[in-house]
Amino acid sequence: MKVLLIGEGAREHVLAESLGNSSESYRVYALSSYINPGIMEVVRKTGGEYLRGNVSSQEDVREAIRTVGPDFGVVGPEDPLFHGVADEFRKEGLPVIGPSKTCSQIEKSKVWMRELMWKYQIDGRLRFRAFTSLEEASKFIMEYGGSVAVKPSEQVGGKGVKVVADLQAYLSKEKRSALSRSVDEIGSLVKSEVKIIIEEKVDGPEYTLHVLTDGYSYLPLPLAQDYKHAYQDGIGPETGGMGSISGPGNLLPFITREEYEKTFEIVKRTAESISKETGDTYRGFISGQMMLTELWGPTVIEFYSRMGDPETSAIIPRISSDFGRILQLAAEGRLAKAMLEVVPEPAVVWAVAPLGYPLRRDLASGKEFQLDLERMREKGCKVYFGSIAYEGGKLISKGSRALELVSIGDFEESSRRLESCVKLINSNTELIYRTDIGRGIWEQQDKAEIVRYSYLNRVKRGTLGVSKDWSPNGGLW
Numbered sequence: 001m002k003v004l005l006i007g008e009g010a011r012e013h014v015l016a017e018s019l020g021n022s023s024e025s026y027r028v029y030a031l032s033s034y035i036n037p038g039i040m041e042v043v044r045k046t047g048g049e050y051l052r053g054n055v056s057s058q059e060d061v062r063e064a065i066r067t068v069g070p071d072f073g074v075v076g077p078e079d080p081l082f083h084g085v086a087d088e089f090r091k092e093g094l095p096v097i098g099p100s101k102t103c104s105q106i107e108k109s110k111v112w113m114r115e116l117m118w119k120y121q122i123d124g125r126l127r128f129r130a131f132t133s134l135e136e137a138s139k140f141i142m143e144y145g146g147s148v149a150v151k152p153s154e155q156v157g158g159k160g161v162k163v164v165a166d167l168q169a170y171l172s173k174e175k176r177s178a179l180s181r182s183v184d185e186i187g188s189l190v191k192s193e194v195k196i197i198i199e200e201k202v203d204g205p206e207y208t209l210h211v212l213t214d215g216y217s218y219l220p221l222p223l224a225q226d227y228k229h230a231y232q233d234g235i236g237p238e239t240g241g242m243g244s245i246s247g248p249g250n251l252l253p254f255i256t257r258e259e260y261e262k263t264f265e266i267v268k269r270t271a272e273s274i275s276k277e278t279g280d281t282y283r284g285f286i287s288g289q290m291m292l293t294e295l296w297g298p299t300v301i302e303f304y305s306r307m308g309d310p311e312t313s314a315i316i317p318r319i320s321s322d323f324g325r326i327l328q329l330a331a332e333g334r335l336a337k338a339m340l341e342v343v344p345e346p347a348v349v350w351a352v353a354p355l356g357y358p359l360r361r362d363l364a365s366g367k368e369f370q371l372d373l374e375r376m377r378e379k380g381c382k383v384y385f386g387s388i389a390y391e392g393g394k395l396i397s398k399g400s401r402a403l404e405l406v407s408i409g410d411f412e413e414s415s416r417r418l419e420s421c422v423k424l425i426n427s428n429t430e431l432i433y434r435t436d437i438g439r440g441i442w443e444q445q446d447k448a449e450i451v452r453y454s455y456l457n458r459v460k461r462g463t464l465g466v467s468k469d470w471s472p473n474g475g476l477w
């Protein structure tokens with residue numbers, strides 16, 4: 001059987017590996033804008049073919065479908081989904097992993113997502129206001145007394161543009177003015193009419209639940225946590241994720257079984273509501289990017305219409321059943337037959353990027369990498385290739401996170417193992433990576449305990465999800 005994989009990053013390398021290792025002996029074909037060496041290895045090993053093209057172009061994907069004649073498809077990244085690439089497979093009558101363009105609005109438009117959650121009264125929703133006028137948004141910020149998060153109304157410029165600023169009620173007028181000025185900058189990034197979304201600001205440990213659905217059955221994967229900030233101890237600009245953890249089992253050390261189940265219910269209800277709202281069945285991955293808050297317990301920050309990267313590298317390598325076959329079953333509407341088995345040990349992922357990422361991708365591009373893959377594997381590290389291409393016999397960076405190193409085992413032991421593996425990477429530039437990922441987990445446990453105490457009290461008092469904040473204007477939402 002032939003499978004056509006769309007995408008070129010580390011997430012797609014992981015997906016390609018699981019397809020290549022399947023007992024179904026798939027021939028893996030790929031369409032990418034550059035040659036990812038990891039995907040290349042799988043394509044070669046399975047007797048497929050590597051096609052070059054624009055993964056977000058319907059035309060290029062149609063052409064690839066015609067050339068390959070696949071039995072099913074897997075679409076990895078969000079941008080092709082926003083451009084209707086999964087629809088191209090379905091138009092040809094082919095099963096595919098990935099929601100339609102209409103359904104992927106759950107990720108593309110934060111306003112659509114929040115409106116849906118309120119319309120269908122899905123738990124974990126936050127109060128929000130959407131603004132077409134930047135002036136009105138600034139006025140709201142200047143007048144509102146509570147804490148807010150200001151975001152572009154839709155996904156712009158790829159990953160890492162999320163919360164642009166936040167504000168505490170007690171902070172100075174100067175900070176409030178600075179924030180209201182940032183509205184212009186954020187608004188200028190957005191093409192649609194609605195420019196800005198302002199949400200009530202919440203705090204707590206973050207985590208992600210990925211759910212695979214064929215529209216009938218829902219398969220929750222083990223939880224993961226993404227480390228978003230560029231530098232050690234969570235400082236610096238937001239990135240697509242500098243690493244991740246998953247486990248032990250299906251949980252994280254700071255999330256309980258009840259919270260996992262509640263989160264699953266929220267994500268499943270959201271997928272069902274999207275299908276109802278659009279008349280188009282949601283199929284593929286839907287991932288809840290969550291925060292444990294005192295307001296709700298599990299609370300939705302945003303949704304992905306695909307798997308997260310680098311969350312995928314922490315999750316799929318821990319799956320001991322045949323994940324390639326699970327993808328096929330989901331694409332074909334037979335997910336009820338899937339059996340998911342996961343190793344109990346956790347996983348830690350460190351992403352490695354050239355200096356310059358994420359703000360100066362020009363500086364992070366075109367750098368040469370050399371890896372001692374054999375020794376890394378001997379030490380127990382898996383290596384996934386991300387934003388790095390095989391060009392003229394060399395490994396050349398493309399400006400984002402070039403590699404993801406994965407270790408499965410106890411958190412501390414994995415961090416030590418990754419530390420020794422990362423030293424086996426050489427480059428003609430300085431590399432950035434975070435050695436704190438997988439360490440100090442107890443700090444997150446402490447944070448979660450405080451939040452848990454508060455939200456469980458709300459459960460007792462019947463005030464879960466009821467926001468009350470001080471506002472000089474008596475509430476402007």
Ligand code: GLY
Binds near residue numbers: 159226240309310
């Ligand atoms: N790790 C965040 C993302 O995949 O967007």
